[in-house]
Amino acid sequence: MSIADRARQVLPGGTTRTTVFVPPHPPYAVHGEGAIVTDHRGHQVIDCNNNYTSLIHGHAHPDVLQAATEAAWSGTAFGLPTASEVTLAEHLRERTGIEQWRFCNSGTEAVLMLLRAARAHTGRDLIVRFEGSYHGTGDAVVSPGAPGVARSVSDSVLVLPQNDLEALTAAMRKHGDRIAAVLIDLMPNRAGLNRADYEYVAKLRALTRQYGALLAVDEVITFRLREGGLHQEYGLQPDLVSVGKVIGGGFPVGAIGGRAEVLSPFVPQTPGAVSWGGTFSANPVTMAAGITALGLFDSQKIAELNRRGDELRSRLHDAGVAVHGSGSLLRLIAPDPTEVWWSLYRRGVLCGTNGLLALSTAMTPTHIERVGQAVIDAIDPKDTAQQSQ
Ligand SMILES: Cc1ncc(COP(=O)(O)O)c(C=O)c1O
Structure with a gap:
């Protein structure tokens, strides 16, 4: 057979x-x-x-394999943090200027965590995202009404055409005070790998600030294009980013980055903190491979x-x-x-x-x-x- x-x-x-x-x-x-x-x-x-x-x-x-193998010989995963997650977070901070990071095991999970962070930080429910962009397989980011996804999910997500300033302005005017985050991929692969317009992105940044919504950039694919991700080319300061793929040196990975204030819902001692585990999140093998791979890039x-x-x-x-x-x-x-x-x-x-x-x-x-x-x-x-x- x-x-x-x-x-x-x-x-x-x-x-x-x-x-x-x-x-x-x-x-x-x-x-x-x-x-x-x-x-x-x-x-x-x-x-x-x-x-x-x-x-x-x-x-x-060879260098990435050596780093991963050495890490693995010292233990592939622990019920304790390891110094390697601190080192990779420091490296990401240096590359991007983004203050804090949290790791997980895939880009899908990073986007889920990003949306949770945005909702917890703002106390709002609505997420805006753009037609045709792929952000992994989480319920909120697949097509509204996709098989297996509760219909109620689409009530908390607004899907707009990318680069359409009029649609964006109208949506912000109508729903701005209910929007937790606008999630954008600046060069969405599934939508044809066309870049977002510079003017559009500048306006998006201004509007999100005006309405108190967070601007979240999904850099899971585009991170490889600039040292700190494609948003740097736009002179953009996102409130949150999701990354994955290259930062794990070939091993399963995802991460979100943001200001300490935006990620504060994850601080365990905070009353009402967001609880987010992940048995293999920040495992030392992925972290070591990622540190080495990014160091070579x-x-x-x-x-x-x-x-x-x-x-x-x-x-x-x-x-x-x-x-x-x-x-x-x-x-x-x-x-x-x-x-x-x-x-x-x-x-x-x-x-x-x-x-x-x-x-x-x-x-x-x-x-x-x-x-x-x-x-x-x-x-x-x-x-x-x-x-x-
Ligand atoms: C922009 C973007 N976000 C999120 C994801 C999901 O990442 P993963 O496949 O690691 O779950 C992908 C995957 O291709 C992606 O391209």
Whole structure:
């Protein structure tokens, strides 16, 4: 029996993650080293998925592995804090200027914690977020009325079109004094990896201040684009941020950051404090890997990787391929992402199931050249031109 057949018997649809499923069934990874993944049939691909943008140094980076292994030999998890969570929080504070941090195990959990923090801090219920943006799988951030989500959840969430100043102003005027937070991804992947307008974001900051709502930026994907996250490019001071992916060096992670005053509901001694545990939150293996991975990803490395991404995007664009994104994150816009996925996979490139390409520092110029050629060969420019209109 094939592994896919075995999987279908014990996992619904044969998969654990909807986001890695491609019909009829994805190949299985058996080995990752640097920029290369080998599947169960021995086929090798250049990894432009990088576990959905999280493997900033590719697979099995020796320094990251050494840090994680050393940590693991001293104990993988404790019912006590460890110094490593303090070190990673200090590192994040230095990169971002954001005062305090709390760790968890995924971006989904970070967003949940962020919303809880916002509601606890403001004493308000309503959350505003934007159409098409993905913030993980929490009830409040999936589509209103999504199967399995209580209808009442959508009463506490307002979904607006991003970059529509009129809709934002009207919503703030009508609901401003009930809004706990506005949650924005400045370059939402699922919505096409298009950036939020600078003017729009400046207005959003002003309006949230005016109405006493918090501005929360989801940097789970975009953190890799600047030393302290994409919001720095906007000159923006968010009240809360959620991060994940690259900050864990390839291990499960999430975190929120904010001013001490905003995160004060989590202070255990406070009367009425928000209680938030997490058996594996801030485990020393993730923390050690994250500290090492971020230490190897300074502003020079970030700029270099972004430049390579910009060059690849220009090349694809010049070849007539519709491609969005910025820096090291690219998104192919094609009518049939599954067809593109398989077409690229056969040509030796692993992308996201929605056409997302995320570069890693493990890629050489030759890898990137091969990725560019594979995309040009795999995609019919006529199709993508229609899609991008
Ligand atoms: C912007 C954003 N927020 C949150 C999440 C959820 O993160 P995780 O998959 O670690 O739960 C993702 C995942 O891709 C994301 O892109």
